[in-house]
Amino acid sequence: MxxxxxxxxxxxxxxxxxxxxxxxxxxxxxxxxxxADGILVVAENPSRSLHKxxxxxxxxxxxxxxxxxxxxxLRVAGVRHADTKxxxxxxxxxxxxxxxxxxxxxxxxxxTHEMKPLEVEILVAELGVDGKSDQLYHIAYEGTITDxxxxxxxxxxxxxxxxxxxxxxxxxxxxxxxxxxxxxxxAGPDRTLEPGxxxxxxxxxxxxxxxxxRLAHDELAELLGGGRKSSPRGSRAAGPGxxxxxSSGTTDSDGGPLRSE
Amino acid sequence: MGLPxxxxxxxxxxxxxxxxxLSDPNRPVPAPTDANRGTVPAVAHGTTVVxxxxxxxxxxxxxxxxxxGNIIAHRAMEKVFPAxxxxxxxxxxxxxxxxxxxKLFQTQLEHYEKVxxxxxxxxxxxxxxxxMVREHLPMAMQGLVVVPLFCGFDLRTGEGRIFxxxxxxxHFEEADYAATGSGGRDARTTIKLGWQAELGRDDSIxxxxxxxxxxxxxxxxxxxxxxxxxxxxxxxxxxxxxxQRLEEDEVAQSFTALVQRRSLGGGVGGGGS
Numbered sequence: 064m065x066x067x068x069x070x071x072x073x074x075x076x077x078x079x080x081x082x083x084x085x086x087x088x089x090x091x092x093x094x095x096x097x098x099a100d101g102i103l104v105v106a107e108n109p110s111r112s113l114h115k116x117x118x119x120x121x122x123x124x125x126x127x128x129x130x131x132x133x134x135x136x137l138r139v140a141g142v143r144h145a146d147t148k149x150x151x152x153x154x155x156x157x158x159x160x161x162x163x164x165x166x167x168x169x170x171x172x173x174x175t176h177e178m179k180p181l182e183v184e185i186l187v188a189e190l191g192v193d194g195k196s197d198q199l200y201h202i203a204y205e206g207t208i209t210d211x212x213x214x215x216x217x218x219x220x221x222x223x224x225x226x227x228x229x230x231x232x233x234x235x236x237x238x239x240x241x242x243x244x245x246x247x248x249x250a251g252p253d254r255t256l257e258p259g260x261x262x263x264x265x266x267x268x269x270x271x272x273x274x275x276x277r278l279a280h281d282e283l284a285e286l287l288g289g290g291r292k293s294s295p296r297g298s299r300a301a302g303p304g305x306x307x308x309x310s311s312g313t314t315d316s317d318g319g320p321l322r323s324e
Numbered sequence: 325m326g327l328p329x330x331x332x333x334x335x336x337x338x339x340x341x342x343x344x345x346l347s348d349p350n351r352p353v354p355a356p357t358d359a360n361r362g363t364v365p366a367v368a369h370g371t372t373v374v375x376x377x378x379x380x381x382x383x384x385x386x387x388x389x390x391x392x393g394n395i396i397a398h399r400a401m402e403k404v405f406p407a408x409x410x411x412x413x414x415x416x417x418x419x420x421x422x423x424x425x426x427k428l429f430q431t432q433l434e435h436y437e438k439v440x441x442x443x444x445x446x447x448x449x450x451x452x453x454x455x456m457v458r459e460h461l462p463m464a465m466q467g468l469v470v471v472p473l474f475c476g477f478d479l480r481t482g483e484g485r486i487f488x489x490x491x492x493x494x495h496f497e498e499a500d501y502a503a504t505g506s507g508g509r510d511a512r513t514t515i516k517l518g519w520q521a522e523l524g525r526d527d528s529i530x531x532x533x534x535x536x537x538x539x540x541x542x543x544x545x546x547x548x549x550x551x552x553x554x555x556x557x558x559x560x561x562x563x564x565x566x567x568q569r570l571e572e573d574e575v576a577q578s579f580t581a582l583v584q585r586r587s588l589g590g591g592v593g594g595g596g597s
Contacts, residue, residue, distance in 0.1 A: 146340055149431070
């Protein structure tokens, strides 16, 4: 086989985009949405220890889908950036917008200049205080940045999930309602996600300085359970073992053995 | 600044101190040389802080006075800080570098917790603070001594623990109580006379308050309750529920009661409560 001397830039970009999209679509999706007291992030993730959602700073959370090692490296860089900035200046000077821009620059740089693009999609969420609104920055593998103020969906099959979330979305809804709707949107009509399949965290105004908190298994079961009793039992629950698309060993933390059921 | 990414060999890991050393190599203060050796002009010094164990955890308290030589530099300085959710740090010594050290320590604990996903053990936190005190040694040699006091609730053993430090960063675990700063000796004696195993929350707070009162009574650099301006020492507890600073009112009441008892007793000492 001979190496081609010239490949059109369009073709190079297209190939890279396709490669990255494929990698991201292999993993499971994630939804973040604004609710009455803060921001809710729900990820389909059976692992208890390899997190997709984490704390960056007082009011800033990070979430990633795709290749675990790649988005985790970005997460740590984000913590370092935020802590350094807060230490050098003041805690209130740390904002999500500048961090999201840095991520976008980095992802764009890697996408155009490196052999392999990063197979990740990330979200930087910032809780609004003092009259500022909550902000969700969605950054794609090639550095495209979009800001949302209601909800964001990351991962494969985002369109169908987005449609489901958009349909259920209500302004200023309570945490349990938002959680049930986002979990249902992630699951789709054919399966049910159990607390053991989910990683859920919130940025809540009531938590004081560090707004980030993970919802424990019990808490999750309780919040989800409230609605399940009243909802029509139209969909048969699929066993947790059969849930989700076939996962690839190289893509994030899917298929982890730490399932609790 | 760009995104702080490092090649594997240079990665600072979960250490915030190592991270800022990489981004600003001039940050550690240079050791004294013949050129820069000299007397440091008077800077504010913080004075007396105490910590004692009680049934649910630890009580920590510190007066509010900072002095520059024989001058009162600040009347409302704070010397007791939360280090993280389950620990507290109090400082005595040169106020500027001490507050800077606390800020670095707080950031370090939070940074570690976020990067690693779990908080350091209490022992690990105490060790970290020791390293920071040791790195400060060149400045201590120039007279800017910082001596912290560290305490916390150990989630593994379910009890409060107290650590004291010396200028070299050596740290020692104290059994039941500790005090440092210029009035530390008087404060320690007061606690020694009143301490019992399994003290209740209110009794231990009363004892900490009394210790600071006695220290202020004997040591000119330690500030007592300032009834005129309404400035009272900072008192905090660290228990399983976390760091909790007492409301100003509760501290004020405790001091007012103590002052009244003393006045009734003829204004002289005598441990009775």
